[in-house]
Amino acid sequence: MRAKKLEKILIRGPNWVGDAVLAIPAIRAIRARFPEAEITLLVRPFVSGLFATAPFIDKVWSEPKPSSLADWIRITREIRNRQFDMALLLPNSFESALMILLGGVPKRIGYATDGRQWMLTDAVTAVSESRHQMQYYLDLVKVISATVESPSIEIEATRHERDTARKLLATEGIAYSAPFLALSPGAAYGTAKRWHEDRFANVADNLARELGFCVAVIGSEMERSIATRICERMASPTAVLAGKTSLETLIGVLAESSLMITNDSGPMHIAAALGVPTVAIFGSTDERVTGPCGPRTRIVKHRVECSPCLLRECPIDHRCMNGVTVDAVCRAARDLVQS
Numbered sequence: 001m002r003a004k005k006l007e008k009i010l011i012r013g014p015n016w017v018g019d020a021v022l023a024i025p026a027i028r029a030i031r032a033r034f035p036e037a038e039i040t041l042l043v044r045p046f047v048s049g050l051f052a053t054a055p056f057i058d059k060v061w062s063e064p065k066p067s068s069l070a071d072w073i074r075i076t077r078e079i080r081n082r083q084f085d086m087a088l089l090l091p092n093s094f095e096s097a098l099m100i101l102l103g104g105v106p107k108r109i110g111y112a113t114d115g116r117q118w119m120l121t122d123a124v125t126a127v128s129e130s131r132h133q134m135q136y137y138l139d140l141v142k143v144i145s146a147t148v149e150s151p152s153i154e155i156e157a158t159r160h161e162r163d164t165a166r167k168l169l170a171t172e173g174i175a176y177s178a179p180f181l182a183l184s185p186g187a188a189y190g191t192a193k194r195w196h197e198d199r200f201a202n203v204a205d206n207l208a209r210e211l212g213f214c215v216a217v218i219g220s221e222m223e224r225s226i227a228t229r230i231c232e233r234m235a236s237p238t239a240v241l242a243g244k245t246s247l248e249t250l251i252g253v254l255a256e257s258s259l260m261i262t263n264d265s266g267p268m269h270i271a272a273a274l275g276v277p278t279v280a281i282f283g284s285t286d287e288r289v290t291g292p293c294g295p296r297t298r299i300v301k302h303r304v305e306c307s308p309c310l311l312r313e314c315p316i317d318h319r320c321m322n323g324v325t326v327d328a329v330c331r332a333a334r335d336l337v338q339s
């Protein structure tokens with residue numbers, strides 16, 4: 001393939017924040033393969049903040065999930081109007097392939113999933129189902145000879161993101177330069193991924209006391225009640241930020257934090273990619289596939305025969321999470337902070 005023929009590239013980004021972080025090395029590889037091309041990333045609004053200042057993307061095109069057929073046709077027409085030379089699909093959905101087919105994109109690349117092979121010009125077969133998600137995306141872009149020797153997932157918060165975060169923290173009682181640990185006790189996917197609230201509170205109190213940290217509990221609006229309950233159990237100075245941050249402000253909060261204790265979630269991947277020491281608690285999911293990627297991470301997991309189940313709700317006694325102790329999480333955090 002001759003790179004100069006590809007002037008406009010569309011990348012359909014993942015719909016989950018964590019997956020979008022794990023796609024960064026693959027997107028960087030495309031940038032490196034086609035340095036002159038105009039690369040547009042089509043993503044949902046709640047993911048777009050991750051790429052707002054990314055140097056490897058030329059345009060971020062943010063669209064909510066189409067609310068009607070007319071809306072879906074509008075986006076498809078817009079793809080046609082923009083005259084892309086190539087589209088690369090990171091989601092595995094039938095719908096995403098149909099959109100770029102009807103959008104008239106001549107070269108269409110994606111995994112051969114969901115019965116969509118006939119719509120793709122390059123339908124790629126996955127190497128293995130247990131591939132780490134970051135590697136899964138990198139495998140896909142190899143089809144256009146986009147490779148990088150040491151794929152970098154690292155991201156940086158902007159000055160503006162850090163300042164906005166510090167202002168929010170200050171209004172929530174954490175002084176401007178005070179060190180703090182971030183807790184992420186939610187998990188949008190379902191309760192199966194969530195460790196116990198009282199244990200999060202114990203870990204945070206123990207570490208805050210030992211290390212002289214304040215605590216900030218992050219999460220979505222839906223997770224605010226979890227954050228509030230944890231805060232009520234704690235003795236240390238704690239700010240509840242759940243539901244109060246845009247994605248950009250959340251990036252700033254995590255970049256400013258000294259330590260992150262988290263379930264398997266989107267914020268876990270952001271913190272790890274920012275290089276923040278990150279302790280991730282795993283149970284129902286497979287850390288070999290969705291574990292955090294970054295220079296300073298630890299996974300705490302209690303091995304049980306039913307894991308990974310990948311279920312949203314535990315149908316039995318949540319033994320994977322019951323077996324994760326406060327001590328084990330504190331130990332992992334101390335190791336990480338002192339290493």
Ligand code: SF4
Nearest residue numbers: 306307309314319320
């Ligand atoms: S079924 Fe097993 S792995 Fe899945 S949530 Fe329940 S205890 Fe955890």
